Amino acid sequence: MNIPANVEITLRELAAADGTLNVYLYDTAPMREKIAHLADIMPAGVEVFYAMKANPHAAFLAAAFEAGAKGIEIASLGEAEKAVAAGFSPSQLIYTGPGKSEEELRWGVARGIRTIHIESLTEAHRLHAICTKMGKTQDVLLRINADFDIHEAQTTFSGGSKKFGVDEEKLGNILPQILALDSLHFRGLHVYAASGVLNVDDLLKNCELVFGMARTIEATYPGVQCDTIDFGGGFGVDYLEEGHDFNPEAYAHGLSRLIEEYGFAGRTFFLELGRYLAADSGWFCTEILDIKDSRGKKQVICAGGINHFRRPAALAINHPLSILRMEVPPLFAGQEAVRREAVYFGGPLCTGADKLANNEFVDAADVGDIAVFGLAGAYGLSMSNVEFLSHERPQEIVLV
Numbered sequence: 001m002n003i004p005a006n007v008e009i010t011l012r013e014l015a016a017a018d019g020t021l022n023v024y025l026y027d028t029a030p031m032r033e034k035i036a037h038l039a040d041i042m043p044a045g046v047e048v049f050y051a052m053k054a055n056p057h058a059a060f061l062a063a064a065f066e067a068g069a070k071g072i073e074i075a076s077l078g079e080a081e082k083a084v085a086a087g088f089s090p091s092q093l094i095y096t097g098p099g100k101s102e103e104e105l106r107w108g109v110a111r112g113i114r115t116i117h118i119e120s121l122t123e124a125h126r127l128h129a130i131c132t133k134m135g136k137t138q139d140v141l142l143r144i145n146a147d148f149d150i151h152e153a154q155t156t157f158s159g160g161s162k163k164f165g166v167d168e169e170k171l172g173n174i175l176p177q178i179l180a181l182d183s184l185h186f187r188g189l190h191v192y193a194a195s196g197v198l199n200v201d202d203l204l205k206n207c208e209l210v211f212g213m214a215r216t217i218e219a220t221y222p223g224v225q226c227d228t229i230d231f232g233g234g235f236g237v238d239y240l241e242e243g244h245d246f247n248p249e250a251y252a253h254g255l256s257r258l259i260e261e262y263g264f265a266g267r268t269f270f271l272e273l274g275r276y277l278a279a280d281s282g283w284f285c286t287e288i289l290d291i292k293d294s295r296g297k298k299q300v301i302c303a304g305g306i307n308h309f310r311r312p313a314a315l316a317i318n319h320p321l322s323i324l325r326m327e328v329p330p331l332f333a334g335q336e337a338v339r340r341e342a343v344y345f346g347g348p349l350c351t352g353a354d355k356l357a358n359n360e361f362v363d364a365a366d367v368g369d370i371a372v373f374g375l376a377g378a379y380g381l382s383m384s385n386v387e388f389l390s391h392e393r394p395q396e397i398v399l400v
C-alpha cells in the first residue's frame with residue numbers, strides 16, 4: 001500500500017509535536033466518489049443507503065449526505081440520532097437489526113422513518129402494538145434468513161441458524177400472521193447474504209434468490225406485492241491487495257439483467273453499503289513503541305492495539321500495512337529492528353489476542369516509525385474495545 005501524500009504530510013506534522021502518535025486519519029473523497037459513481041451506474045430503482053455502523057463519524061455521515069446517498073441504514077436509536085443530526089430526515093432512514101427495543105421502535109414510528117425491517121414474529125407484534133397505540137401505520141420489510149450462504153465471505157448473515165430475520169422455510173407460517181397485523185404495511189423483503197464479498201456472482205445469486213421468493217409470495221398471496229427489495233450490504237474490499245477489487249459495473253449489469261428477466265422494473269431496490277463505501281477513506285496510524293525478538297519471531301508493539309483497531313484480530317485478516325519511516329535515533333546500541341522479515345504487530349494490551357497483523361512481511365521498521373494500516377475507514381474504531389485497559393482514545397482527524 002502506498003501512503004497517500006496528504007496522510008504522510010499530516011503524520012509528519014503530528015509526529016513533530018509532543019506525544020505518542022496514535023490516530024485515525026480520514027479523507028472521505030473516495031467515499032463521495034463511490035456514492036456518485038454508484039448512482040450513475042446502477043439500474044433504475046436502486047437506492048444506495050450508507051450503513052453507518054461501518055463508521056458513524058460525522059465526516060462520513062456528511063460525506064453520505066453531500067454525495068447524495070438516498071439515506072442511512074440504522075440499527076439503533078443512537079445511530080438514528082446521529083443520522084438526523086447530520087441532516088438526514090427520518091423519512092430517509094431504514095431500520096434493520098435484531099433486538100429493537102420498545103423505545104427504539106416507538107421513536108421510529110413517531111418520527112415517520114421510511115421502513116422498519118422486521119426480524120421476527122415477536123418484533124412484528126411489538127411494532128404492531130406500538131402503532132395501534134399511536135394510531136399509525138408503518139411500512140415494513142420482512143427480513144429472511146435464506147437457506148443460502150456464501151462460504152468464502154468474511155461474515156455470513158444468512159444460511160444455517162442465524163439471529164437475523166426469519167428462516168425461509170417458515171415463511172408460509174409467519175408471513176400470513178404478519179399480513180394480518182393491520183397497522184403494518186408490508187412492502188417487501190430484505191435478504192442480506194454476507195459481508196465482505198468480492199465475487200459479484202455470489203451477490204447476484206442472492207438477488208436472484210430474493211426475486212424468486214418475491215415471485216412465490218405474490219403467486220401465493222393475491223394482492224400482496226413485494227414492491228421494495230433490500231439486498232443488504234456486502235460489497236467487499238480487497239484487504240489482501242490481491243487485485244480482486246469488487247466490480248460494481250458487473251454487479252449493476254447483472255442486476256439489470258435480473259430485473260428484466262423477472263419483470264421487476266418499476267420496483268425499488270435497496271443497497272445498504274458500509275465497508276465498500278467507507279473502507280478506503282480511513283487509515284489507522286500508530287507509533288511503534290517497541291520491537292523485540294521472541295524465540296525467533298519479531299514482536300512489534302504499537303501504541304494502539306485491538307482497543308483501537310480490533311477488526312484484523314476479530315476477523316483474522318491483515319489489513320494493508322505500510323511503515324512510515326521516521327528516522328528516530330535508537331535509545332541504545334543494539335536496539336532491535338525489523339529487516340526484511342515476517343513479524344507480528346500488536347498493541348499494548350495484556351492479552352495475546354491483541355494482534356494488529358499476523359505474520360506480516362515488512363522491509364524495514366524501527367522503534368519510532370509509524371505503522372499505517374489502510375482500508376481502516378470501515379469497522380475501525382466503532383467496533384473496537386475502547387475501554388479495555390483504559391488507554392486514551394486515538395484521535396480522529398479529518399483531512400481537508
Ligand SMILES: Cc1ncc(COP(=O)(O)O)c(C=O)c1O
Binds near residue numbers: 073233235274276
Ligand atoms: C443489516 C445490515 N446492513 C448492512 C450492513 C453493511 O454491510 P457491509 O459493510 O458489508 O456493506 C450490515 C453489516 O453488518 C448489516 O448488518
